[in-house]
Each structure stands twice: as C-alpha cells, then as structure tokens.
Amino acid sequence: MHIQEELSQRHVLSLTVSNEAGILARIAGLFTARGYNIDSLTVADITQDHGVSRITIVTNGPPKVIDQIMAQLDRLVSVHKVTDLTEAGPFVERELALVKVAGVGEDRIEALRLADVFRAKVVDTTIESFIFEITGTTDKVDNFVGLMRQIGLVEVGRTGVVGLIRGTEAI
Amino acid sequence: MAEKSGADILVECLLDLGVEVVFGYPGGAVLPIYDALFNHPTIKHVLVRHEQGATHMAEGYARSTGKPGVVLVTSGPGATNAVTGITDALMDSIPMVVITGQVPTQLIGTDAFQEADTVGITRHCTKHNYLVKDPAKLAGVIHEAFHIATTGRPGPVVIDIPKNVQIATAPYKRPEPVAHASYRPQTKADAAGIDAAVEMLAAAERPVFYTGGGVINSGPEASTLLRELAALTGAPVTSTLMGLGAYPATGPQWLGMLGMHGTYEANFAMNQADLIVCVGARFDDRVTGRLDAFSPGSRKVHIDIDRSSINKIVDVDVAIVADVGSALTDMVALWKARGHEAADLSAWWAQIDGWRAKKSLDYAENATEIMPQRAIADLYTACTATGKDVIITTEVGQHQMWAAQHFGFDAPNKWLTSGGLGTMGYGFPAAIGAQMGNPDSLVICVAGDASIQMNIQEMGTASQYRLPVKIFILNNEYMGMVRQWQELTYQSRYSNSYSDSLPDFVKLAEAYGWTGIRIDGPADLESGIRAMIDTPGPVIVDCRVAKLSNCFPMIPSGAAHTEMLLDPSQVKGSMTDEAKALV
Numbered sequence: 001m002h003i004q005e006e007l008s009q010r011h012v013l014s015l016t017v018s019n020e021a022g023i024l025a026r027i028a029g030l031f032t033a034r035g036y037n038i039d040s041l042t043v044a045d046i047t048q049d050h051g052v053s054r055i056t057i058v059t060n061g062p063p064k065v066i067d068q069i070m071a072q073l074d075r076l077v078s079v080h081k082v083t084d085l086t087e088a089g090p091f092v093e094r095e096l097a098l099v100k101v102a103g104v105g106e107d108r109i110e111a112l113r114l115a116d117v118f119r120a121k122v123v124d125t126t127i128e129s130f131i132f133e134i135t136g137t138t139d140k141v142d143n144f145v146g147l148m149r150q151i152g153l154v155e156v157g158r159t160g161v162v163g164l165i166r167g168t169e170a171i
Numbered sequence: 172m173a174e175k176s177g178a179d180i181l182v183e184c185l186l187d188l189g190v191e192v193v194f195g196y197p198g199g200a201v202l203p204i205y206d207a208l209f210n211h212p213t214i215k216h217v218l219v220r221h222e223q224g225a226t227h228m229a230e231g232y233a234r235s236t237g238k239p240g241v242v243l244v245t246s247g248p249g250a251t252n253a254v255t256g257i258t259d260a261l262m263d264s265i266p267m268v269v270i271t272g273q274v275p276t277q278l279i280g281t282d283a284f285q286e287a288d289t290v291g292i293t294r295h296c297t298k299h300n301y302l303v304k305d306p307a308k309l310a311g312v313i314h315e316a317f318h319i320a321t322t323g324r325p326g327p328v329v330i331d332i333p334k335n336v337q338i339a340t341a342p343y344k345r346p347e348p349v350a351h352a353s354y355r356p357q358t359k360a361d362a363a364g365i366d367a368a369v370e371m372l373a374a375a376e377r378p379v380f381y382t383g384g385g386v387i388n389s390g391p392e393a394s395t396l397l398r399e400l401a402a403l404t405g406a407p408v409t410s411t412l413m414g415l416g417a418y419p420a421t422g423p424q425w426l427g428m429l430g431m432h433g434t435y436e437a438n439f440a441m442n443q444a445d446l447i448v449c450v451g452a453r454f455d456d457r458v459t460g461r462l463d464a465f466s467p468g469s470r471k472v473h474i475d476i477d478r479s480s481i482n483k484i485v486d487v488d489v490a491i492v493a494d495v496g497s498a499l500t501d502m503v504a505l506w507k508a509r510g511h512e513a514a515d516l517s518a519w520w521a522q523i524d525g526w527r528a529k530k531s532l533d534y535a536e537n538a539t540e541i542m543p544q545r546a547i548a549d550l551y552t553a554c555t556a557t558g559k560d561v562i563i564t565t566e567v568g569q570h571q572m573w574a575a576q577h578f579g580f581d582a583p584n585k586w587l588t589s590g591g592l593g594t595m596g597y598g599f600p601a602a603i604g605a606q607m608g609n610p611d612s613l614v615i616c617v618a619g620d621a622s623i624q625m626n627i628q629e630m631g632t633a634s635q636y637r638l639p640v641k642i643f644i645l646n647n648e649y650m651g652m653v654r655q656w657q658e659l660t661y662q663s664r665y666s667n668s669y670s671d672s673l674p675d676f677v678k679l680a681e682a683y684g685w686t687g688i689r690i691d692g693p694a695d696l697e698s699g700i701r702a703m704i705d706t707p708g709p710v711i712v713d714c715r716v717a718k719l720s721n722c723f724p725m726i727p728s729g730a731a732h733t734e735m736l737l738d739p740s741q742v743k744g745s746m747t748d749e750a751k752a753l754v
Contacts, residue, residue, distance in 0.1 A: 001748040033295050071479035077299040077319060080353040
C-alpha cells in the first residue's frame, strides 16, 4: 500500500489576530495538528496600541484544504479576520532578503552588476564580501539568490511574505 | 474599592456565574483556591479520586443538565491527568471550564516542582485557554471563559492560574458583559439558506433528516422543533450516536442510529435519499463509511454552528451556519408561512419498510448464555417500567454500541457517551456527574469489563457523596470491540484483548460499601436487573454475557453503507491493507 497525495496550489493568507501570548503557537500548532503546510509565516503588530498583529501565511493545498484552513483559523477565539489574498482579488506581496556573498575580482564586480539589475542595495561590505538587501516577490528573491549561489553565496536571511490587497479598502 | 485575593476573586466569579458544583482534586498549586472554597460552602465540591474522573464527571453533569461543568485541579500531574477529559469534551462539544493551578509566575519555565506547560499542552485540546498572570485580569478572564465554553459550538476552556496570582490581591467588581473583540459565533442563519432548505424539503421525494449532537447541545427546544419539522414534512429521521434522544426512538419516523453500527434502514435510506438534511452532525467517518459511496444521489443541506464542519468531509449544496434551534425555528416558520403540506412520501416509506423488514438489530437468542443485546433490551424494559427519569451513560466498546442499538431514548440529555474521542473510562465518572446534577434520576452506567477498570477508583467518590449510581457491566471477559476487529481483520489472532485477572466485581462492590450483584445466566437476568434498580445506593452488576458475541450490523472499515454485514456468516476474517489502515 502507498500513501496518495493531492495536487496543491499556493495561497497567501492574511490574518489579523489579538496580540497576546501564545497566539503564534495557536496558529502554527493548528497547521501542524491538522497537517497543513506553511511555506512562510510572518508576524508583527500593526496597531498603535499594539493590540492587533497581522500574520501572513503562505500555504499550499487543494482548494478544499485551503477552505478548511480558512475556517479552522477563523474558529480560533483570538483571530479577528482571515482573508485569502489569492482569492480576494489583486494584491501585492513582498518579501525582504539579506544575501551575503563573498568573492574577489571579477566575481565581486558581477555580484554588484546583478544586484543593480535586481535593484538590491548593498547594506554591508568588506574587501571580500557584500550583504545585499533585496525586496520583491518570492520568485524574484529566489532568482537573485540562485544567481548569487553561482558567484559565492555565503548565507541568506529571508522575512517571508507580507501582502496587502490593492486599492483603497482594508481587508 | 476593597481588594480581594485572586483565589477569592475566582470563587466570587463562580458564585456570580451560578456554579453549583465543582469536581476537583487539591494539590500544592491550588491550595489558596481550596482555602477560599472552604469559606464558601454554597459551592459544592466533589472530591474525585483521579483528575480524569473529575473531567468526565463535569462532562456528565454538563450533558445531562445543559449547564457548564467545572473542574478544579492542581498544576503538573493534576493538569496532565485532566487532558483526556478535556480532549473528550472538545471532540463532543461539551461546555466545560477547567481551572488549573500553576507554579508561581517567577518559577514558570524553571522546571519547578509539579510544573507543566499547561496552556501549551492544552492549546489544541481546548476551545480556548488562558494563563492569567495578573489578579486584576482574573475576573474578566473567568467570565469570558464561561461565555466561550457555553456559546457557539460549546467546548472546554482551561484557565491556568499561578499560585502567586491566587494570593495577590486586586480590586474586584463583577465584570460587565463586553462584546468580545474577535469571538462572535454566528447563531442566526442567513435567510437564503433557510429558504433553499425549506424548498428542497418541500420538493424532495426521498428526504432524510440526519441529526446529531448539535440538536442536544442547542437545548431541549431544538429537539421539540426537530420533532415538529419532522412531523410537518413526514420525512424519516436518523441520528448519530451523539444525537440519540433528540427524536424519540418510539417516534413513527425513527429509523434508528446510522453509521458503522447503525441500522440497515438508516444506512440504506441515507444511501438512496434524494435529500439529506444534516442537523447538527458533522459527517464523521463512523457515519459516512466509504466517502465516494456516501449518499451518492442526494442533495445535501448542512446546519452547523461551526463553519469549519461544513464541507470538511462531504461537500454540501446548502450550508446553514447557525444554532440548530434558531435554524429549525426559522425553517418551521417558513414552512408554515409558505403553506407547504407534507409531500406524499408513501413510495419512500414503502422502500424503507422493505429495509426495516431485514430486522438488522435481531440476534440469535441463546438458552444457556445471556446475549448482551438481550441484557440491554431487558434493562430498557425494566427502566421504562420504573416510570423514573432514566439517564444512561456508557464506556466505549461493544456494550456502548449495543446500548445505542437496543436502549430507546425518547428525550434529549438522557444518553451520555463518548463519541468523538471514544474514551474508555468515560461512562462511570460521567454517571457520577449526571447523578450530581440530577439527584432524583435513575443513572445507570452501561459498561464493559475492560472499560470499567479505567476509572474504577471513582467508586469511592460515589460512596462518599451517597450517589446511588448503578454500574451494569456486560462482562464477556474481553475488550470486546478489539477482539471483534481482530476476528474480522486478523484471522482471530486475539492479541492482548483477553481480560485476564478480572477482579471479583461483587467483592469489589462490597469493599467500597456498595451492593454487588452477579448475573450468571438468562434465568437471573430480569430479577438481577430489578434488584439493581430496587436496591438503594450504588450498585455494581456483573452480568456475565456470551463471550464471543459480535456487534452487528456493521459497516466494515472502508466499506459503503450498502455493504453492511448483518450477521457473523458474512464475516471473512481478513481485510485488504487499505481497509486495515483505516480507523
């Protein structure tokens, strides 16, 4: 007997939650307990009184599972609102990465040239290394990191995705 | 404003909330609360023998009275012992508030004596939980906890209170009700769903009401409304294990329970229906059988207060997110306002009568051994004859299914069983809790010889509080359901399912100051049951039944509703790996 798996789609979910102890564990734990995937997760408080945080989760699953994830998240007492940005309409998403690249000579120049193409900023440098700051979609960051790997990638830190719906309305 | 200690604030809140009884066990981290209780004799405290017992007692109390069950336990092992009952309450949507002591805040995280991460451990087996680090916040949290436990889809809420927070003082006044920032369960249905459901019911040729624990949780009014809607439409009614009693077993449209050990007519009606109206049930795997063969030709309406239950397992055509009672009120009103008459369902009923003629609950009687089904049937007859209010609890296993099949329930809140989690050890403490809440009722725990041993220590609790609960053990010297599955699936290799070294239950009863009765054969059955009912005080009955009886009918794992096994002759004794891998 073999275990079957279903085809899945990427979805970006945006949640507002009460900013209280344990909220991240509730969200992350729900995903592990019910066998859902987390590709990335970001969290930070977004109100003046620090009462509400926004959590952005990139997940993947078949439509029925995504629907369940939404319903299960919405059921948590501390969750205010859950929006599937992927379904809600056009939205922007960005993540930020810090990319450390080491190299000398031609590699160093090529790294700077590629960074310029990707509009990455140099935020730290030594004679033999750079740290680039790049923002963009996950694909763009992936591509940049892929190119740097060929030049002399040392390490990468990524924030995961944040997203907002386009236009004048809040979710 | 006068300040009170955290422990006094807790007790004040319990009084304000109308709490009459707390099931608990003291320990180091709750001593301040126990001292506060000492000064408030109006709250009755039931001292249990094990914290798991306290949680099931609270469940039994809650399910039989409709009020939330309250549990008080200490930190560390007190809290971890409560986890099974908390999970059980979550699975079966039982309103329960569990107060746990915690080590003082400055010791949290230091692996202190009797420290456990209670909010971490219970995060996924509660509806919500709290760690309260400030006595000034305690009153608000306690009132909110009761609100969350009892509204929407009910469930358990844990409040973890460090010992120094119990001692520290804060101003106290009774909190005003406040709208919760994020918790606002939808209880009133959208009109469009009600409209669609009523029109589909009016037009259906082969409708079935598939009802569940949500009808019971909604309150007795919901059961009345279900009966009214069933009468108005003429549609047959089946129920899950958790919903028994919402529609009377003696009612004319009753099909019996559905699912794995449900009746032939209930499962075939589900399979052949053109409309299923699911009322407060959740398409559990015990109910659906093989999913791709589940009620293939029907349109489906699902009424549930929990949005996440909808389309979780089975896709439905009309989703109604609402409290069952509220949705049924709207449906009955709209049915009448539209002037609908019950459709002519005679062809459908004729088909159902054909399935009924299979008499799927029948069993071969035996002159020398008591058939377990006979024992339940006789218990039912004897209980009915008393004219008393009867509450039945069960443990988990064959006896539970036989009780569900052969004991008829005509009212809600009279049948207490662990459905979702399937917790052996539930029934006896639940009976104690039910008896606490219903002192004049005849409360009987139908048990198996194995299950009863899982919380048998609570016999002392029943003795201490003079609770006249009855334990009726169907003793077949096996973990019967495990043995049955081994017979069906593993060519009768009975690995560790024999109940060796059973105690002498009669002597055990006597040791606790109970009455013990042993029923050895069919000749003693009626008189033994009568003696149990007539004997004042707690009674344990060791009813020796046929050892190798199987619970039929049965839908084997991975099979469809139409592939029911009706009797032992249909058992093959082995299964495919795919079927074996299913629960």
